[in-house]
Amino acid sequence: MNVPTMASLFAEGKQPEILFWVGCAGSFDDRAKKITKAFVKLLNKAGVSFAVLGTEESCSGDPAKRAGNEFLFQMQAVTNIEVMNGYGIKKVVTACPHCFNTLKNEYPGLGGNYDVVHHTQFLKQLVEEGKIGLKGGTYKGKRITYHDPCYLGRANDVYEAPRELIRKLDAELVEMKSCRQRGLCCGAGGAQMFKEAEKGDKEVNIERTEQAMETQPEIIAAACPFCNTMMTDGVKNKEKEASIAVMDIAELMSEAEDL
Amino acid sequence: MEYLPNILFGILLVIGIGYFSRNVKKLRRNIFLGRDADLSDNKPQRWKNMARIALGQSQMVVRPIAGIMHIIVYIGFVIINIEVLEIIIDGLLGTHRIFAFMGGFYDFLIASFEILALLVIVAVVVFWLRRNALKLARFVKPEMKGWPKSDANWILYIELILMGLFLTMNAADYQLQQMGVAHYEEAGMFPVSQFILPVFEGMSASSVILIERIAWWLHIAGILFFLNYLYYSKHLHILLAFPNTYFGNLKPKGEFANNEAVTKEVKLMMDPNADPFAAPAEDTAPPEKFGASDVQDLKWVQLLSAYTCTECGRCTSECPANQTGKKLSPRKIMMDTRDRLEEVGKNIDKNKGEFVDDGKQLLDDYISREELWACTSCNACVEACPVSIDPLSIIMNMRQYLVMEQSAAPAELNAMMGNIENNGAPWPFNQMDRLNWAEEAG
Ligand code: SF4
Ligand code: SF4
Numbered sequence: 001m002n003v004p005t006m007a008s009l010f011a012e013g014k015q016p017e018i019l020f021w022v023g024c025a026g027s028f029d030d031r032a033k034k035i036t037k038a039f040v041k042l043l044n045k046a047g048v049s050f051a052v053l054g055t056e057e058s059c060s061g062d063p064a065k066r067a068g069n070e071f072l073f074q075m076q077a078v079t080n081i082e083v084m085n086g087y088g089i090k091k092v093v094t095a096c097p098h099c100f101n102t103l104k105n106e107y108p109g110l111g112g113n114y115d116v117v118h119h120t121q122f123l124k125q126l127v128e129e130g131k132i133g134l135k136g137g138t139y140k141g142k143r144i145t146y147h148d149p150c151y152l153g154r155a156n157d158v159y160e161a162p163r164e165l166i167r168k169l170d171a172e173l174v175e176m177k178s179c180r181q182r183g184l185c186c187g188a189g190g191a192q193m194f195k196e197a198e199k200g201d202k203e204v205n206i207e208r209t210e211q212a213m214e215t216q217p218e219i220i221a222a223a224c225p226f227c228n229t230m231m232t233d234g235v236k237n238k239e240k241e242a243s244i245a246v247m248d249i250a251e252l253m254s255e256a257e258d259l
Numbered sequence: 260m261e262y263l264p265n266i267l268f269g270i271l272l273v274i275g276i277g278y279f280s281r282n283v284k285k286l287r288r289n290i291f292l293g294r295d296a297d298l299s300d301n302k303p304q305r306w307k308n309m310a311r312i313a314l315g316q317s318q319m320v321v322r323p324i325a326g327i328m329h330i331i332v333y334i335g336f337v338i339i340n341i342e343v344l345e346i347i348i349d350g351l352l353g354t355h356r357i358f359a360f361m362g363g364f365y366d367f368l369i370a371s372f373e374i375l376a377l378l379v380i381v382a383v384v385v386f387w388l389r390r391n392a393l394k395l396a397r398f399v400k401p402e403m404k405g406w407p408k409s410d411a412n413w414i415l416y417i418e419l420i421l422m423g424l425f426l427t428m429n430a431a432d433y434q435l436q437q438m439g440v441a442h443y444e445e446a447g448m449f450p451v452s453q454f455i456l457p458v459f460e461g462m463s464a465s466s467v468i469l470i471e472r473i474a475w476w477l478h479i480a481g482i483l484f485f486l487n488y489l490y491y492s493k494h495l496h497i498l499l500a501f502p503n504t505y506f507g508n509l510k511p512k513g514e515f516a517n518n519e520a521v522t523k524e525v526k527l528m529m530d531p532n533a534d535p536f537a538a539p540a541e542d543t544a545p546p547e548k549f550g551a552s553d554v555q556d557l558k559w560v561q562l563l564s565a566y567t568c569t570e571c572g573r574c575t576s577e578c579p580a581n582q583t584g585k586k587l588s589p590r591k592i593m594m595d596t597r598d599r600l601e602e603v604g605k606n607i608d609k610n611k612g613e614f615v616d617d618g619k620q621l622l623d624d625y626i627s628r629e630e631l632w633a634c635t636s637c638n639a640c641v642e643a644c645p646v647s648i649d650p651l652s653i654i655m656n657m658r659q660y661l662v663m664e665q666s667a668a669p670a671e672l673n674a675m676m677g678n679i680e681n682n683g684a685p686w687p688f689n690q691m692d693r694l695n696w697a698e699e700a701g
Contacts, residue, residue: 003697022693024684033696040697054694058683066636067672068550068658070518072679074525105514110522150637155513181642185579190636194675194685198633201584208579 001037002044005054006087016051018122019089019114021103023096024059025225031232032225038254039095039119045259046131050093056083062098065106067191074110077102081112095119095250097151097224098189104156118152120162120223120249127168138256139171145217146173147208147231148183149224162223162249169256174215184208186230193226209234213244220246268350268479275483282490286566289604293559298506305505308647312504318645322573325389328382332418335379336497339425342372346479356432359446369447373429376422377451383422387415397572400581402591407570410492417485424478430455431471440464443471499567500646506560507647512638515655520547521663550659553620554600557656564648565597574640574650580633587633589640589650595625596653622657631657632669 009016020043025032043050061076084092092114094100104116126132144166152158159180166173178184187197187204197203209231212220220235222228225248232246298305311317316333320326348357359365390398390411398411430452435443459467489495551557554565574589575581581588599621607614622628634654641649661667668676675685683690 001697003694005694022696024686027693027696028684028686028688033699036696037699052694052697054697055691057693058690059679059685061679063685064676064679065515066655066658067668067676068655068660068662069668069676070521070549070659071525071663072676074517074521075528076679076683078525078529101511101513105511106517109517150635150639151513154638154642156511182577182639184582185635185637185639187579187635190634191672191675192635195632195669195671197583198580198585198587198629200580200586200633204579204583204635207583 001040003040004051005056006051006089007054007056009051010087015088017049018091018093019084019087020050020052021060021092021094021096021099022052022057023094023099023225025229026095027057029225029229031229035095035225035228035248035250038248038259039123039250041254041259042123042126042132042250042257045257046126048126048131053083060096060099060102062102063191063194065102066189067194073106077107077110077112081107081110084112084114089114091115091117093117093119093122095223095225095248097149097155098226101151101155118156118158118161118223120152120165121158123250123253124161124165127165132253132257134168134253134256135258137170139169139219139252142171142219143174143215143217144169144171144219144221144252145176145212145215146179146221146223147176147186147212147227148179149222149227150183150185150189152223153183154181162221165249165253166221169252171219174217176211176215178211184211186224186227188226188230193229203234205230205234206237209238213238213240217244219252220244221249221252222246223249262353265351265353271480271483272347272350275486279486279490282487285604285608286490286495288607289600290559290562290566292555292600292603293557293562294555296558296560298560301509304509305507308507308509309501309505312507312645312647313500316645318647321643321645324385328385331375331378331382332386335375338375339372341368342425343479343482346475350479355442355444356446359444365446366448369429370450373426373449373451376425380419380422383415383418387412390415397576400572400575400588400590402588402594403570403572407493407594410494411570413488414492414494417481417488421478421481421485424474424481426452426455428471428474428478431459431467431474434459434467435464435471438464438467440468493568493570496567496569496646499563503560503563503567504647506563508641508649512641515652518549518659520549548660549663550661551653551656552622552660552664554596554603555614556660557596557653561649561653561656562596562600565593565600567646568593568597568648569646570594571645573643573645574648577639577643579635579637579639585630585633586627587630589654592626592630592650592653593648596621599625622660626657628661628667631661 004016006019022036026036058080059076060080061073064076065073092103094103097118100116100118103112103114123132127134146162146166148159163173184207185204186208212231220231222231228246228248235241235244235246316330319329345356345358349355389395429449432443433449433453434456436445489498548556554562568590570590572590578587578589603614606617631654634651636651638651641651678685678687682688
């Protein structure tokens with residue numbers, strides 16, 4: 001795995017085409033780190049010129065903002081923008097819809113203007129350009145259901161890129177009763193990931209996992225590290241982890257490619 | 260004496276419309292108690308949205324049954340206003356069916372009003388059954404007890420009565436036309452009300468005239484009553500859906516506005532040249548409150564939305580928190596905002612145009628913290644609303660108040676925020692370990 005940092009490329013006087021914004025979950029969470037690595041392998045395979053910020057990256061500020069701490073959010077944003085502008089970054093790719101949304105929509109107002117794309121959009125482009133082959137086979141005919149992350153779907157209208165990739169894997173895409181615009185949240189957004197849920201009859205991720213299980217899937221595909229955790233927990237709660245896997249689109253692809 | 264009915268009608272009209280405009284003024288004043296919001300951008304897109312969402316009802320048909328029924332009632336309402344115009348002219352001038360000169364087209368108009376009236380009656384009955392017999396989940400939530408419930412039913416009853424009067428009036432008229440009574444010259448076509456005709460069998464012309472007049476008067480009086488009922492009802496949406504969709508959000512739903520008051524402070528904090536001990540300039544306004552604890556802290560467009568809300572509950576039925584039994588209901592957020600705004604408005608009326616602190620506010624007295632913290636900011640409510648209301652924006656503004664003015668976030672969130680501040684991540688990991696994954700196998 002080749003993971004150049006901005007700082008090292010800068011020292012060599014080089015400028016990568018894209019910045020891969022890893023995000024906190026992708027950097028620290030054991031489950032999400034696998035997604036990060038899968039995506040890097042795909043980037044390596046496609047020969048994309050990219051770099052990460054590494055230790056210079058800091059939280060995008062999304063959870064602070066959704067919790068209501070606009071101060072902390074803006075401090076984070078301004079710090080990150082300073083670093084990114086310092087490197088003259090133009091294009092950012094990220095596997096986290098929360099970072100994606102914040103960088104794309106909320107950073108411009110604070111002086112950070114980048115072309116921000118989600119990794120599913122970027123991967124779709126790589127496939128279309130023929131830089132990644134997707135030999136198929138691995139998932140032929142497998143039932144895969146896709147969970148729309150709120151911050152990718154409703155928040156930014158990205159519904160089709162992940163779906164197209166699943167179809168390209170030769171898998172059978174089965175939709176849940178709440179999908180696309182009407183997709184049900186996994187329960188993690190709005191800083192809920194970091195606290196106990198309020199009192200109710202049920203956890204949101206259980207409700208969503210039940211909806212997913214109604215489609216009798218072999219795999220639940222996700223496109224967000226937080227959704228991934230929530231759905232994985234849901235599947236465990238239902239004791240179905242032996243028969244249902246929860247995987248990010250990047251992981252599906254890197255496995256199909258035998259990376 | 261000959262002109263007595265015309266004069267009476269004129270007085271009725273002036274009272275009805277006068278009272279209505281008084282309420283509209285109050286409505287405007289209350290809405291503009293909110294903070295400024297500049298929504299004068301991108302007019303073509305805004306007109307398009309209004310045409311598509313309010314006029315074209317595009318969001319209604321997401322739920323086909325309610326959607327189609329609603330479109331019938333809506334078209335019925337719009338078209339019947341042409342009839343109302345005729346009634347007003349007739350009433351003022353003492354004429355009868357003044358538009359009759361249009362001949363065949365007039366017959367066509369009256370016939371289509373009648374068919375619509377019948378369809379409206381059917382739709383209203385279906386709506387009533389859905390609310391009261393089938394008890395669809397979104398109509399029996401806790402916030403739908405008392406007035407909200409009876410308000411919804413009242414509207415249905417009024418519509419039913421209005422349509423009934425309209426058809427009775429036409430039937431009596433048709434009967435008189437056939438009897439050849441002077442003043443009731445033949446005009447119009449009555450595909451529905453003709454079936455009421457047998458009722459008049461054997462009645463004298465004067466009795467039928469009496470019925471016709473009573474139905475006519477009650478019909479127009481009912482319409483004026485309905486106009487004035489609007490202000491007190493969720494039915495205000497038939498008017499406000501238009502401005503509300505026009506001023507609806509044009510940005511991606513995930514983009515939460517950057518609080519500018521905070522931006523200023525952050526810039527100062529980050530600016531190495533700023534003098535932290537500099538005395539504030541004399542004439543600076545007091546710092547704006549961060550976030551919202553009461554209705555005056557919200558933007559006027561959020562207050563407009565509170566009056567626009569139809570209490571349909573589409574937002575609540577899509578809300579993941581509500582679906583899993585939490586207290587949060589986005590519809591309740593909008594209803595609470597409106598109720599509090601009304602209370603503030605009444606307070607101002609009572610105190611000669613000044614708001615006198617009543618020891619209450621939107622936060623806690625109406626909306627509890629538990630509700631606010633249950634939101635996942637998923638935007639399902641925003642997507643679901645047929646009239647472009649954004650309950651999430653109010654929730655976020657109130658969270659900002661809780662966190663920035665009161666430091667009253669739940670302990671776990673404080674821990675998360677502390678981590679971001681110290682480690683640049685919501686978890687207690689060292690920023691220097693951010694790249695460790697690159698070294699790990701797998
Ligand atoms: S944004 Fe909040 S209130 Fe709206 S549907 Fe999602 S959880 Fe419910
Ligand atoms: S906010 Fe919109 S969706 Fe929710 S009850 Fe009001 S009108 Fe209906």
